[in-house]
Amino acid sequence: MANTFDDIPVRDNMQTIAFYNLENLFDLVDDQYTNDNDFLPTSVKKWTPKRYDNKLRKLGFAISNIGKHETGKHPAIVGLAEVENAKVIEDLIASKHLDDCNYNYVHYDSLDERGIDVALLYDTNAFVVLHSEAFTVELFNNQGLPDYTRDILLVSGLLDGENVNIIVNHWSSRREGEKETEHKRIASSDKVGEIISSLRLVNPDAKIIIIGDFNDDPSSNSIKRLVEAYSLHNSMETLRSYNRGTSNHNRQWNLFDQILISSNFFKTSDHLFEYSSANIFDEDFLKLFNGKYKGTPFRTYVGKKYKGGYSDHFPVYAVFKK
DSSP, rough: OOOOOOOOOOOEEEEEEEEEEEEEOOOOOOTTSSOOSSSSSSSSSOOOOOHHHHHHHHHHHHHHHHTHHHHHHHHHHHEEEEEOOOHHHHHTTTTTTTTTEEEEEEEOOOOOOOOOOOOOEEEEEEEEEEEEEOOOOOBOTTTTOOOOOOOEEEEEEEEEEEEEEEEEEEEOOTTTHHHHHHHHHHHHHHHHHHHHHHHHHTTOOOOOEEEEEEEOOTHHHHHHHHHHHOOOOOOTTTTBBTTTEEETTTTTEEEOOOEEEEEEGGGGSSSSSSSEEEEEEEGGBBOOOOOTTTBBOOOOOTTTOOOOOOOSSSEEEEEEOO
16 A cells, blocks of 8 residues: 655644544453444454454554644544443554554543443643543433443643643434434533533633534534534534545435534634644545445445445544644
C-alpha cells in the first residue's frame, strides 16, 4: 500500500483531535459479563488471533495517519467507540503503527448490554489528564426496567499547556427504528448538556470539544438542540452530502460521527488554540475499491462474513492551531 503520508513537515503549532468507531473491537476471551459470544475463536464469526491482530494493525495504521496531511504527525487525542475493555486498548496502543506514538488512555467499563465502551487515547507528550469521569445515561425499557447503554466520558486536561475538556459519546443506535429510539438519544443529548453546564459553572469560558458516534445526523433534533442551547459549533455540518458521510446504511450516507466545539475556539489569540478545520478521514485505503458498495467503509465483518477490513465507520477529526 503506497503511503502518501510520508515527508509531510511536522507543524508544532497544530494538533489533531479525532474520533473513531472501531466496529466491535473485542478480545479473544469469553467474558461472562458481556455479550461477546460472537467474538470468540469458536464462534460462527471465527474471531481468531490472526484476525484480531490484523484488525489491530489496520486500525493502528489508520489512527496514526488521521490529520497527518495537515499537521505532519499522529493525532494528539482520539476518542474511541466500540472497545470491549482496557485490554483491547492496550493491544491497540502496542500494535505496529502506534507503538511509538506515546499513547496512553482513559477508559471506564460501562453497563452497556453489548459490552462495548467509549475511551480516549492521548499522546502523553501533547496532553496531560487532570480529571476524568464517566456519566451514566439513565434509560428504561417498556417494562420500566433499566436499559443500559454506553456511558459518556469526560476527560479534562492540558493540551500543550492549555485547558480543554473532551466529552466522548456513543449514543443509542437506531436498530429498532429512528423514531422509536429517538428519546434515547435525546436523553444522551440532555446528559451532555448537564456536563457542559457543570463545566461552565466552574469556568464560564471552558473550552469544550464534544466528539462521538451520535447515531444521529447534524440535522437531527438531539444534535441541533445541543448546538443551539449551548452555543456550540458543529464542525461537521457542512460535510455531509448524498455521496459522502461516515457510515453507509442501505446505500444512504449518514454523518453520525461528529465533532462539536464551544465557540471560544474562534477567538483569536497569540498563544491559545483556535479551530482550524475539520474533515472526514475517508482515505481510499479505508474504502471498498470495487463492487456495488464501492467507496463505502471497508468493514471487518458484514453480518457473519469476515471481510478483513478496518471498520464500518470512517474516523472524523478537527485540527486546532495556535
